Amino acid sequence: MEKIKVLLADDHQIMLDGLKAILSKDKSIHVVGTANHGLEVLEFLKKEPVDVLLLDLQMPVMDGLETTMHVKKSYPDVQVIMLTTNDEGSIITSLFKVGATGYLLKNASKEYLIQGIKDAFEGKKVLSPHLTEKMIESLSEGPKIKPGDIPKITKREIEVVKLIAQELTTQEIADALFVSTNTVATHKRNLFVKMDVKNSVGMVKKAVDWGLI
Amino acid sequence: MEKIKVLLADDHQIMLDGLKAILSKDKSIHVVGTANHGLEVLEFLKKEPVDVLLLDLQMPVMDGLETTMHVKKSYPDVQVIMLTTNDEGSIITSLFKVGATGYLLKNASKEYLIQGIKDAFEGKKVLSPHLTEKMIESLSEGPKIKPGDIPKITKREIEVVKLIAQELTTQEIADALFVSTNTVATHKRNLFVKMDVKNSVGMVKKAVDWGLI
DNA sequence: GAGTTTATCACACAATTGTGTGATATCTGA
DNA sequence: TCAGATATCACACAATTGTGTGATAAACTC
Numbered sequence: 001m002e003k004i005k006v007l008l009a010d011d012h013q014i015m016l017d018g019l020k021a022i023l024s025k026d027k028s029i030h031v032v033g034t035a036n037h038g039l040e041v042l043e044f045l046k047k048e049p050v051d052v053l054l055l056d057l058q059m060p061v062m063d064g065l066e067t068t069m070h071v072k073k074s075y076p077d078v079q080v081i082m083l084t085t086n087d088e089g090s091i092i093t094s095l096f097k098v099g100a101t102g103y104l105l106k107n108a109s110k111e112y113l114i115q116g117i118k119d120a121f122e123g124k125k126v127l128s129p130h131l132t133e134k135m136i137e138s139l140s141e142g143p144k145i146k147p148g149d150i151p152k153i154t155k156r157e158i159e160v161v162k163l164i165a166q167e168l169t170t171q172e173i174a175d176a177l178f179v180s181t182n183t184v185a186t187h188k189r190n191l192f193v194k195m196d197v198k199n200s201v202g203m204v205k206k207a208v209d210w211g212l213i
Numbered sequence: 214m215e216k217i218k219v220l221l222a223d224d225h226q227i228m229l230d231g232l233k234a235i236l237s238k239d240k241s242i243h244v245v246g247t248a249n250h251g252l253e254v255l256e257f258l259k260k261e262p263v264d265v266l267l268l269d270l271q272m273p274v275m276d277g278l279e280t281t282m283h284v285k286k287s288y289p290d291v292q293v294i295m296l297t298t299n300d301e302g303s304i305i306t307s308l309f310k311v312g313a314t315g316y317l318l319k320n321a322s323k324e325y326l327i328q329g330i331k332d333a334f335e336g337k338k339v340l341s342p343h344l345t346e347k348m349i350e351s352l353s354e355g356p357k358i359k360p361g362d363i364p365k366i367t368k369r370e371i372e373v374v375k376l377i378a379q380e381l382t383t384q385e386i387a388d389a390l391f392v393s394t395n396t397v398a399t400h401k402r403n404l405f406v407k408m409d410v411k412n413s414v415g416m417v418k419k420a421v422d423w424g425l426i
Numbered sequence: 427g428a429g430t431t432t433a434t435c436a437c438a439c440a441a442t443t444g445t446g447t448g449a450t451a452t453c454t455g456a
Numbered sequence: 457t458c459a460g461a462t463a464t465c466a467c468a469c470a471a472t473t474g475t476g477t478g479a480t481a482a483a484c485t486c
Binding site: 152154155156157179180181182183186187199 | 463464466472
Binding site: 365367368369370392393395396399400403412 | 431432433434435436437442
């Protein structure tokens, strides 16, 4: 029997080592490589075929969502399972929009993880134990993120989010970036809409979740 | 030779499974148990002796810092290594104040982790590769957290932080808790001082870092 | 049972944030 | 080359947050 070729991506080396150790014990799974962020995943895929990609949502350089989009665009047959600590609705919705096959919380058991990889390989949807199909459905329908896809946050906007996260006031941010407070306010306004949050607190929290900062 | 008895604590099952798989390969280490949060660690220690405790900083119910305090109080000979994604200065300082032996980032390699456990067993301080002794020293001196120790955040205050993190306004929080807005404002005021932050954004960010929410 | 911590509230005021609306210049990709 | 995205700014105003100060009662702690 042909082994399932799995590629692991996580920014924490310990997590990678651990996942590899767990998966190596299963006869039908072969870990063909590891990556520390999305770009490394894309590099790897250019060289070697992969059946299932196990992706951490939060990664620097290129996060799980963006990586999934790129991967599914160029390699639609690769099954993507997102591994995350986060169980927020909007993320799950986005996930399936970009074509991920599954979604597992990091507190799933190793047995569930292994089964998930096998299921994904066969094209089945993989969901975290605590989420039912119905929950996903209702989430997908919700008036969360608009019709489109993942919002594109610009470089400048990320600079602003970072400074807000550092507890700077609008005035201080304006000074730091050599622009007017009006400009900073506009950036924030746009970010609120793009990220679907109500205030700076929600924005920074989500930015951390998304690995933006 | 007697094996080093190691207890693992992390709220993510996958992480536990992974760590166990990694450590089991080393001849001189024996993983005697796992725990999902601090209380389970204390329960375990009542029953069985442990040499080295590998603790995740962020855990529900009882976080790594609090757990370390309790553990070192009752079992001073247990060596505690904190495992975390966080490299914030104030945390490191607090860590050594409560008597932890070591501090490792989750992106350390498995080799470094194993060596760290062996070093800790021999009573050596264990630091993440990117931190020098000098850095730690300067951090310990810094005017970060006042003279005392870890600030004690009350139950009620945590409720407030959680609601703020959910993007509620002071008015909405007051309604949710059946108190006046003045009361909520007071709780926030106290939290700002205790947590040494300037505004709600910083507070929520730090609360997440600290595993408070 | 005296002192401390926790939780509650008031009032007033300053500072900051968030919103609505509209505008201009540059850059960028199709 | 032209539409759309990005980055900039203005002005006004509403809403919310944060600060200073002081007070009371219950619970917990030594």
